[in-house]
Amino acid sequence: MELRINQKTYQVEADADTPLLWVIRDDLGLTGTKYGCGLAQCGACSVLVDGNVVRACVTPVAGVVGREVTTIEAIEADAVGKRVVAAWVEHQVAQCGYCQSGQVMAATALLKHTPKPSDAQIEAAMVNLCRCGTYNAIHAAMHELAQGEKA
Amino acid sequence: MTHRFARTAGWLALPCLVAAGLLAWYVTREPASPFADVQATTADPALISRGEYVARLSDCVACHSLPDGKPFAGGLEMATPLGAIHATNITPDRNTGIGGYSLADFDRAVRQGVAPGGRRLYPAMPYPSYAKLSDDDVKALYAFFMHGVQPVQQANLASDIPWPLNWRWPIAMWNGLFAATAPYADQAGQDAQWNRGAYIVQGPGHCGSCHTPRGLAFNEKALDDSGKPFLAGALLDGWYAPSLRADPNTGLGRWSEAEIAQFLKTGRNRHAVVFGSMTEAFNNSTQFMSDDDLAAIARYLKSLPGDPQRDGAPWQYQAETTAALLDSPGGHTYVTRCASCHGLDGKGQAEWMPPLAGATSALAKEDASAINITLNGSQRVVTAGLPDAYRMPAFREQLSDQEIADVLGFVRSAWGNHGGAVNPQAVGKLRGHTDPASSSPIILHMR
Ligand code: FES
Ligand code: FES
Numbered sequence: 224m225e226l227r228i229n230q231k232t233y234q235v236e237a238d239a240d241t242p243l244l245w246v247i248r249d250d251l252g253l254t255g256t257k258y259g260c261g262l263a264q265c266g267a268c269s270v271l272v273d274g275n276v277v278r279a280c281v282t283p284v285a286g287v288v289g290r291e292v293t294t295i296e297a298i299e300a301d302a303v304g305k306r307v308v309a310a311w312v313e314h315q316v317a318q319c320g321y322c323q324s325g326q327v328m329a330a331t332a333l334l335k336h337t338p339k340p341s342d343a344q345i346e347a348a349m350v351n352l353c354r355c356g357t358y359n360a361i362h363a364a365m366h367e368l369a370q371g372e373k374a
Numbered sequence: 375m376t377h378r379f380a381r382t383a384g385w386l387a388l389p390c391l392v393a394a395g396l397l398a399w400y401v402t403r404e405p406a407s408p409f410a411d412v413q414a415t416t417a418d419p420a421l422i423s424r425g426e427y428v429a430r431l432s433d434c435v436a437c438h439s440l441p442d443g444k445p446f447a448g449g450l451e452m453a454t455p456l457g458a459i460h461a462t463n464i465t466p467d468r469n470t471g472i473g474g475y476s477l478a479d480f481d482r483a484v485r486q487g488v489a490p491g492g493r494r495l496y497p498a499m500p501y502p503s504y505a506k507l508s509d510d511d512v513k514a515l516y517a518f519f520m521h522g523v524q525p526v527q528q529a530n531l532a533s534d535i536p537w538p539l540n541w542r543w544p545i546a547m548w549n550g551l552f553a554a555t556a557p558y559a560d561q562a563g564q565d566a567q568w569n570r571g572a573y574i575v576q577g578p579g580h581c582g583s584c585h586t587p588r589g590l591a592f593n594e595k596a597l598d599d600s601g602k603p604f605l606a607g608a609l610l611d612g613w614y615a616p617s618l619r620a621d622p623n624t625g626l627g628r629w630s631e632a633e634i635a636q637f638l639k640t641g642r643n644r645h646a647v648v649f650g651s652m653t654e655a656f657n658n659s660t661q662f663m664s665d666d667d668l669a670a671i672a673r674y675l676k677s678l679p680g681d682p683q684r685d686g687a688p689w690q691y692q693a694e695t696t697a698a699l700l701d702s703p704g705g706h707t708y709v710t711r712c713a714s715c716h717g718l719d720g721k722g723q724a725e726w727m728p729p730l731a732g733a734t735s736a737l738a739k740e741d742a743s744a745i746n747i748t749l750n751g752s753q754r755v756v757t758a759g760l761p762d763a764y765r766m767p768a769f770r771e772q773l774s775d776q777e778i779a780d781v782l783g784f785v786r787s788a789w790g791n792h793g794g795a796v797n798p799q800a801v802g803k804l805r806g807h808t809d810p811a812s813s814s815p816i817i818l819h820m821r
Binding site for chain 1: 706709710711714715723726727762763764765767
């Protein structure tokens with residue numbers, strides 16, 4: 224089947240129900256997207272599909288045919304994604320980093336839909352787990368991003 | 375005076391004795407079997423493999439085996455209102471299994487629930503349904519168990535039922551009232567496919583053991599389509615086994631025949647994925663049925679009319695009312711915990727992750743299935759030897775009773791669903807019963 228990932232077209236051979244995450248990591252070698260739980264519970268595998276954040280471990284690959292998938296590898300090609308990564312660096316959010324590609328995806332999706340989210344909206348959208356406990360740093364970075372572009 | 379009293383008492387005692395004698399005969403007799411004079415046990419491979427198929431249709435293995443035990447060596451614990459009993463060793467071992475059974479003994483056990491010597495089996499063994507097996511299928515089943523199954527020496531476990539409740543003879547009276555007595559007979563006016571479907575559903579498939587509501591004596595309220603309660607949906611073992619009639623909400627009203635067959639063959643279709651006790655029935659039985667038999671089952675089930683009074687107004691998808699519901703504790707939990715798989719629109723990712731919009735568990739007034747699957751997750755669905763990639767996780771450790779009640783209340787009210795609110799106490803109760811460490815667990819009932 225034909226997949227669009229990061230503005231490129233890939234031909235992959237996979238069963239219709241194969242999780243998108245396996246295809247991205249194992250078949251295409253895009254290993255920036257992480258495997259955490261495989262059960263839609265942690266968010267480490269988050270990617271964007273048509274600008275919405277989805278958990279790739281519970282997304283059958285057949286469901287994204289004809290749609291545009293974005294992974295962490297290409298997130299800085301997106302204006303919003305670029306701002307998110309810059310804020311993440313500025314606030315030194317990452318500890319071990321394992322969850323962070325998913326966190327950046329969740330943050331980008333939120334800001335695409337809601338450019339100036341309230342703290343409550345941030346809290347409701349940023350639900351990915353972080354075993355290093357970077358939640359405060361994430362919140363600080365998001366809070367700043369929610370103020371809009373810096374002058 | 376004393377003399378006359380004694381004589382009167384004697385006259386009275388006589389009919390009592392006769393009655394007692396008749397009763398004793400009735401409750402311990404070995405009923406007739408068409409195979410009474412048949413000696414032959416044949417090891418004909420065609421017959422054995424046919425018997426293996428009948429054993430699949432009948433799902434013998436689900437109860438007579440333990441997951442890590444030898445096939446058919448028994449051991450599964452089942453609850454009765456009186457105490458726990460255990461499924462027996464039905465391997466052909468001569469000492470601990472059924473190796474000593476003649477064909478007639480085997481027939482009486484399977485179709486009439488009577489072990490050699492007249493001892494009555496507990497109706498946890500679905501002989502009220504198996505009574506409908508054809509003579510040919512019983513013969514094949516016997517050949518399979520005698521020649522196709524490895525004998526295993528493993529003693530049966532005694533029941534927990536205390537004396538005198540463990541007397542078996544009263545079951546004979548129960549049988550007289552509630553068990554079918556004759557093999558399935560083709561219904562005139564119906565074609566061969568319909569009749570084949572009816573045979574499997576009523577007989578070997580024993581679908582009614584879970585899907586037909588039970589009466590006060592734990593009897594299925596109907597054993598065939600002549601009764602309205604037949605397959606009308608029932609609560610069992612902490613799950614709600616839905617209606618298999620043409621009810622659009624709680625039954626198969628919105629399913630096509632092809633979708634029913636697909637569900638039984640692959641464990642999923644665009645409406646639902648097997649879960650709860652049906653996972654075992656699928657993993658061990660229905661997926662092994664031939665395409666012809668599955669089509670026959672679908673055909674037969676689709677011929678059973680629904681009951682609008684019981685089922686209510688047919689569900690229709692509604693997007694409008696859902697937005698307001700989303701801004702609630704239950705809605706928030708749904709977005710963060712459930713929507714990745716089941717979708718913000720509740721439509722799931724058919725056929726892999728089932729929709730919740732229009733799901734039976736969100737439309738039935740019985741909320742046991744919705745609560746149970748949320749607390750405990752789903753078992754692995756194994757199709758043709760391959761476990762599936764997607765599973766419902768257990769939220770027992772992550773969500774409180776109140777949070778589960780809230781999120782299920784949301785699911786059961788959104789998208790036109792009308793199952794309605796869920797009581798946190800009901801969640802707490804099922805949480806206890808389905809906790810393996812609890813002192814009052816649900817153990818499997820009759821099926
Ligand atoms: S790996 Fe997908 S949510 Fe955890
Ligand atoms: S930074 Fe280590 S898991 Fe989040």
